[in-house]
Amino acid sequence: xxxxxxxxxxxxxxxxxxxxxxxxxxxxxxxxxxxxxxxxxxxxxxxxxxxxxxxxxxxxxxxxxxxxxxxxxxxxxxxxxxxxxxxxxxxxxxxxxxxxxxxxxxxxxxxxxxxxxxxxxxxxxxxxxxxxxxxxxxxxxxxxxxxxxxxxxxxxxxxxxxxxxxxxxxxxxxxxxxxxxxxxxxxxxxxxxxxxxxxxxxxxxxxxxxxxxxxxxxxxxxxxxxxxxxxxxxxxxxxxxxxxxxxxxxxxxxxxxxxxxxxxxxxxxxxxxxxxxxxxxxxxxxxxxxxxxxxxxxxxxxxxxxxxxxxxxxxxxxxxxxxxxxxxxxxxxxxxxxxxxxxxxxxxxxxxxxxxxxxxxxxxxxxxxxxxxxxxxxxxxxxxxxxxxxxxxxxxxxxxxxxxxxxxxxxxxxxxxxxxxxxxxxxxxxxxxxxxxxxxxxxxxxxxxxxxxxxxxxxxxxxxxxxxxxxxxxxxxxxxxxxxxxxxxxx
RNA sequence: GCAGACGUAGCUCAGUUGGUUAGAGCGUCGGAUUGUGGCUCCGAAGGUCGGUGGUUCGAAUCCACCCGUCUGUACCA
Numbered sequence: 001x002x003x004x005x006x007x008x009x010x011x012x013x014x015x016x017x018x019x020x021x022x023x024x025x026x027x028x029x030x031x032x033x034x035x036x037x038x039x040x041x042x043x044x045x046x047x048x049x050x051x052x053x054x055x056x057x058x059x060x061x062x063x064x065x066x067x068x069x070x071x072x073x074x075x076x077x078x079x080x081x082x083x084x085x086x087x088x089x090x091x092x093x094x095x096x097x098x099x100x101x102x103x104x105x106x107x108x109x110x111x112x113x114x115x116x117x118x119x120x121x122x123x124x125x126x127x128x129x130x131x132x133x134x135x136x137x138x139x140x141x142x143x144x145x146x147x148x149x150x151x152x153x154x155x156x157x158x159x160x161x162x163x164x165x166x167x168x169x170x171x172x173x174x175x176x177x178x179x180x181x182x183x184x185x186x187x188x189x190x191x192x193x194x195x196x197x198x199x200x201x202x203x204x205x206x207x208x209x210x211x212x213x214x215x216x217x218x219x220x221x222x223x224x225x226x227x228x229x230x231x232x233x234x235x236x237x238x239x240x241x242x243x244x245x246x247x248x249x250x251x252x253x254x255x256x257x258x259x260x261x262x263x264x265x266x267x268x269x270x271x272x273x274x275x276x277x278x279x280x281x282x283x284x285x286x287x288x289x290x291x292x293x294x295x296x297x298x299x300x301x302x303x304x305x306x307x308x309x310x311x312x313x314x315x316x317x318x319x320x321x322x323x324x325x326x327x328x329x330x331x332x333x334x335x336x337x338x339x340x341x342x343x344x345x346x347x348x349x350x351x352x353x354x355x356x357x358x359x360x361x362x363x364x365x366x367x368x369x370x371x372x373x374x375x376x377x378x379x380x381x382x383x384x385x386x387x388x389x390x391x392x393x394x395x396x397x398x399x400x401x402x403x404x405x406x407x408x409x410x411x412x413x414x415x416x417x418x419x420x421x422x423x424x425x426x427x428x429x430x431x432x433x434x435x436x437x438x439x440x441x442x443x444x445x446x447x448x449x450x451x452x453x454x455x456x457x458x459x460x461x462x463x464x465x466x467x468x469x470x471x472x473x474x475x476x477x478x479x480x481x482x483x484x485x486x487x488x489x490x491x
Numbered sequence: 492g493c494a495g496a497c498g499u500a501g502c503u504c505a506g507u508u509g510g511u512u513a514g515a516g517c518g519u520c521g522g523a524u525u526g527u528g529g530c531u532c533c534g535a536a537g538g539u540c541g542g543u544g545g546u547u548c549g550a551a552u553c554c555a556c557c558c559g560u561c562u563g564u565a566c567c568a
Contacts, residue, residue, distance in 0.1 A: 014559075058568070069492095070567070087568055119567070120492085199566085222564045224494040287568055369526070403526055411528040422526055436528070443529040453527060 015121030016128050026346055026355045031112050031132060033158045034340065038110040038134050041151050046109045048091040050116070054081040056094045058287075058327070072118045084116035088133040088339060089288075089321065096137050096335075097328030105138025105333070112342065124347055133318075135337025137325065142258045145292040145320055145336045146265040152296055152316065152338055153275040159345070160354035161298075163274045166315075170262065170294045171282035173319070174255025176201070179244050182251065183237040195286055196231040201245055202283040205297075205313065209246065213238055245281045258292060284317050293319035294338065302348045312348055316340035359482075363392040364471055365410040368400035369422040382419060382431075382467060389468045391475065410436055416478055417471055425461070433470055434459040437478055 012018065019027075035045075054073055072084040085091050088111060096103060112132040121127055134151060136144045149168050156166045180186065180194050200215035207220070214220040216238045219230035233241070243249040250256065259278055266276050284293040295317030302312045318338025325333035349355045366382050369375070379395050386393035396406045410418045420432035438458035446452045462470050 090568070117567075123561085220564090222494080224496095224563050226494040226564055228493095228565065285568055367527090401525065404524070404528075407528040409528090418527085420527075424526085432527090434527080439527095440529070447530060449524080449530065452529065453524075456527065459527085 013127075015126050017126060021360075023346070025360065026350060027130065027342060029355060030159060030342060030346060030349070034132050034155045034342075035110070035112075037151060037155045037158045041108070041134075041147070041154075043108045043110045043134055045111055046092075046095065047111050047113065048085075048088075048095050050084055050114065051082045052085055052091055052094060054083040056328075057083055057085065057090045058324075070117060070119055072116050085113075086117050087115055088113055088131050089135070089318075089324065089337065092133070092135055092137070092337075093321075093324040093335070094328065096333065097325050100325075100329055100333070103137075106144070107137040108135075109137070110134040124344060126343065129344070130342040131339045132342050133337055133339045135335055137335040137337075138333055139336065140322075140334040142261050142292060143265060145258075145294070146262040148318065148336055148338055149262070149276045149294050150266070150269060150271050152294070152318075152340070153271060155340060156296060159349060160352075161349075165300050165352075166296060166298055167274070168276040168294055168296050169279040169282045170259070170276060170292060171278070171280055171284075172255035172259050172292050173289050174253060174291060175251060175259065175280065176255075176283070178251045178253040178255060179241060183233070183240055193231055197233070197241065198283050198286060200231060201241065201281055204245060204281045209242060212245070213242060216241060247280060255291070262292065284319055288321045288324055289319040290322045291320035292336065293317070296338075296340070298348055300352065302351050312344075314341075315345040315348065361392065361416055361475070361479075362414040363394045364417045364419065364475075365406070365413070365415040366393060366395045366419040367403065367406045367410075367421075368396050369403065369420070371400050378426075379421070382421075385468055386471060389472060391468070391471060407434075407436075411440070417474055419467065419471075420459075421464075429464050430461050431464055431467060432456075432459055432461055433467075433474065435474055435478075437481075 054071070057071065071086050073081055074083075076082050092109070092111075096107060110133060112130060114128055115131050116128050118127060134148070136148065149170055153166075153168050156168075157163075176198065180190075180197060184190075185194050185197065197216060200212050203215060204212050207215070211220060215228065215230045216233050217230050217235075218232065219228050221227050240249070244251065263278060266272075282293055282295055284295060295314045297314050298312045316339055318336070320334070320336040322332065322334040325335060346355065364386055366379050366386075368379055376395075383393045383395045396409065398405060398409060400406065407418060409415075416435075416437055418434040418436055420434060421430075425431050434456075435458040442457040443452060446455070446457070460470075
């Protein structure tokens with residue numbers, strides 16, 4: 001009864017996840033489909049590392065020895081602060097600035113990668129997640145922004161979404177600035193209040209018009225009773241903003257002119273409001289966007305594992321960031337681009353049955369009856385023959401002396417077929433091929449274990465040289481059965 | 492960050508007004524069955540009762556703080 005020493009507790013850092021085979025395959029599939037679209041638009045990949053010097057990311061070191069909250073930071077051995085990237089845009093700006101003489105502008109590029117945010121995780125919200133970005137650097141015209149929006153729409157459809165299941169919403173930061181000017185919030189002294197107003201507008205789809213009115217005025221109390229202070233605008237200003245954001249009022253300025261130009265391009269290309277739509281309530285990030293902003297929103301209900309409908313909102317977005325490269329080069333390098341939240345979008349797509357369609361069949365298991373070197377060579381040769389024919393296969397690598405465990409392993413691993421050759425079969429130049437799927441079906445009718453074992457359900461004896469051919473045929477039959485029951489299920 | 496709810500075995504949960512050695516189901520492992528998956532039966536392992544401190548003769552139970560999870564909200568490049 002000795003007390004155990006303190007065991008090291010295995011634990012995942014909060015906000016991080018281990019990814020399953022199914023998730024990895026689903027992600028790979030998504031990336032492949034999105035990439036195809038970007039390639040077709042003439043974009044090339046580029047990759048930057050996960051770490052950057054903190055100042056290059058646009059974060060500063062306050063008086064303390066800790067960079068801004070929200071980023072994971074460490075000090076290099078020369079005491080310089082480095083941070084894990086929190087998006088793919090700032091690192092791209094660094095890459096372009098650093099290689100500005102070698103890069104042919106306009107530079108059209110894409111990349112997928114993990115980004116990290118040191119903030120409170122929640123369901124569907126992690127501290128490491130994947131983004132898939134595309135950017136055009138060195139292109140000042142809004143035709144570039146328009147192309148980005150259309151490419152984003154194409155990417156959504158490449159992922160299997162239908163028209164009406166998503167929409168790309170487009171706005172222009174200059175338009176919003178004009179509205180803020182009109183209600184007297186122009187000028188540096190009102191910077192803080194302008195932010196509050198923009199944040200309030202951003203909440204339109206979450207809280208509705210009434211919620212936004214509260215946030216523009218006194219403030220709003222949430223369900224737990226916590227109070228959020230508002231922008232404290234007067235009633236006339238609130239009416240003006242709500243009217244504008246709701247689309248009943250317009251403003252005539254450069255931003256609106258840019259939106260009109262973009263709309264003309266969408267019209268010319270046949271991208272109607274069911275794909276790309278001007279929407280005055282889109283705000284996006286407050287820090288570096290300078291002109292058009294756009295985001296992809298899902299329009300269907302997403303239910304989580306508990307069966308609850310969740311507000312899914314935006315699955316990607318971007319905009320024009322004309323100042324980001326200039327920070328390094330001092331020279332104007334206008335750019336526009338967007339990001340797709342791969343991890344988030346995957347949750348929704350799985351839910352919709354648009355992913356994981358291509359099921360992966362587990363390997364054929366060659367069981368081991370005899371463990372001497374010569375026999376193992378024979379078993380492994382069977383496996384290699386199967387592999388040579390393009391069939392996933394493996395030899396049992398556990399303790400071969402417990403034969404029951406080998407089939408149990410095959411069962412739990414969902415192996416479709418097991419190959420068995422003991423000394424009897426070997427002497428006769430034969431082997432047993434067991435259809436584990438058919439066998440499982442038959443087992444439902446057998447309640448007595450002795451019968452179950454001795455009847456050897458769904459098991460056939462074939463000549464050694466018929467291995468590959470028989471397995472191939474069996475797998476094809478099984479695939480056909482699966483397709484048939486999938487169709488029956490869908491009907 | 493703020494507000495609230497919650498925290499007992501790998502999972503889902505019991506556990507009486509504070510009272511002996513903290514239980515169940517499922518799962519895991521072993522055996523019945525060392526040449527056949529499932530079913531059935533038998534057996535076993537598995538717990539700092541989230542942590543620390545306090546109140547008490549005595550704490551899973553009461554109190555404080557901390558950690559974590561969930562919900563809402565704030566921030567979000």
